[in-house]
Each structure stands twice: as C-alpha cells, then as structure tokens.
Amino acid sequence: MQRRDFFKKLGVVAAATAVAPAMSYAADAKKKPQGPNAFSYKQAVDVVTGGKPVKTSSKIQMKVPEIAENGAVVPVTVTVDSPMTDADYVKAIHVFAAKNGNARCVDVNLTPANGKAMFATRIKLGQTQEVVALVELSDGTFLTAAQRVKVTIGGCG
Amino acid sequence: MGKRKSLIKIKPKKYKDGEIVKVSFMVMHPMETGMRKNKKTKKIIPALYINNVKFEYNGKVITTMKVWETLSVNPVFTTYMKINGSGTLKVTYTDSSGEVNEKSKKIKPKG
Numbered sequence: 369m370q371r372r373d374f375f376k377k378l379g380v381v382a383a384a385t386a387v388a389p390a391m392s393y394a395a396d397a398k399k400k401p402q403g404p405n406a407f408s409y410k411q412a413v414d415v416v417t418g419g420k421p422v423k424t425s426s427k428i429q430m431k432v433p434e435i436a437e438n439g440a441v442v443p444v445t446v447t448v449d450s451p452m453t454d455a456d457y458v459k460a461i462h463v464f465a466a467k468n469g470n471a472r473c474v475d476v477n478l479t480p481a482n483g484k485a486m487f488a489t490r491i492k493l494g495q496t497q498e499v500v501a502l503v504e505l506s507d508g509t510f511l512t513a514a515q516r517v518k519v520t521i522g523g524c525g
Numbered sequence: 526m527g528k529r530k531s532l533i534k535i536k537p538k539k540y541k542d543g544e545i546v547k548v549s550f551m552v553m554h555p556m557e558t559g560m561r562k563n564k565k566t567k568k569i570i571p572a573l574y575i576n577n578v579k580f581e582y583n584g585k586v587i588t589t590m591k592v593w594e595t596l597s598v599n600p601v602f603t604t605y606m607k608i609n610g611s612g613t614l615k616v617t618y619t620d621s622s623g624e625v626n627e628k629s630k631k632i633k634p635k636g
Contacts, residue, residue, distance in 0.1 A: 442597070
C-alpha cells in the first residue's frame, strides 16, 4: 500500500509540475503587460510623418552597440550631416525602438542655435530589435536610418 | 521626494565665444515604466518618467525634447550648442507626476 501511494503521489506531482509552467505561461500571454503608453512603431511613425514618404539616408550616422549586454541601458547617438543654418537645418530627431511596448523613445526639436545636429541618450530595450532614427529637415523631408541591436538581457519590465 | 539631483556638463571646459560645444544634461530619475512589479507586495509600481526637457540659453529656447518612459534610468541628454555671449543655460524638466524642476549653469566664454 505504501508503495502504491508513493507512486500515486509521484504521478500527481509530476503532472502538476508539467502543467503548472504551461498554465502560468498561458496566463502571462493573456495579460501580456501593456505599459500605460503602449504605442506601436507603425503608429508612431505615422503620427510623426503624417503619411509623408520617408527616405533612407546615409546622412544620418547612428552609433549604437551591435550587442547590448544589458537592455536597460543602451547608449544611442544620432548625428546628422547638416550645415545648421537658418535656411537649412535639422528640425527634429525622433528615436524609436521598433519592438518596445511603447516604440517612442524621444523626440528632439532642434534649432539653428544648436550649431551641430547631434543627439545622444541612453534607452531601454526589451528584446533584440532595431533602433530607428527619423530625422525631419527644415524643408519638410524625412530621412531615416536604423540599426539592429542584439539584446542579451531585456531591460523593460 | 525633494529636489532631484541633476548636472549640466559642457565640453570642452574652456570655450571661446562663437564656439560649438557639447552640452550634457544628466538627471537622477527612476524612469518607472509602469510595468515593473514590487517583488514583495506584487503590486505594479506606477509609471513615473520625465515628459519634457527644455534647454534655454539667455531666455531663448534652443532645444525641446518630448520624452517617454523608454529612456533608461537616470537619463542623459546630449546635444551641441553654439556659444553666443555670456549668460546662463537653463534646463527645465517636467515629470509625468507634474513635478517641474530646473537647473542652470553660467556660461562664461573666454577670449
């Protein structure tokens, strides 16, 4: 009898351990954490450009590590080749993280008084994804550049 | 909470009138995303992040930034600025709780 009980219990425990992680995973997927400002990348780009065409440009230099060991702090530097005069300057630099819950990171509005179109900050990345810089020039054209970052440990959540 | 610690750094330290210098603004801020849980109480920590940052130089707005919670903890904002006479550089930042703080630094070009 004792032996039989032991095997019964063993079976129950095994079944429970097999099912429990699957259940908790399903529950997690159901209420996937959505931050207060969940915003997709596509939406974010649409809001900024208003449907205008966006051109990939080599004028933008992005300095982002290819492999980020810690997703909580990823340094990003965006430099735009521009004379920054009253007639021709960079109006805004937008930084997006394509797969973050909230894809928007920062919108920077520059003026000719900056002298040089550059912006650097540190962002959080939840997973391996592309970091995108969208640049608006004073004549209304949009330029973009992107770089893929491999994230070893996610930094959102 | 009191006043948050912040710092404005200008590189190079000695600059002339008309020179373009690098300006970094650092602020000690938790930048909570609203998705993290307190491990003990299992309650979600409410979002708290910097919303807006404004750089003003002698009363003229140079750079404004709209910021979301996706920036790292204790964020750094770096841009360039053209020195145009002595005066003050004032950085004003607003947080999602409505807290407004500012930090200023005197600009003294030499030569």
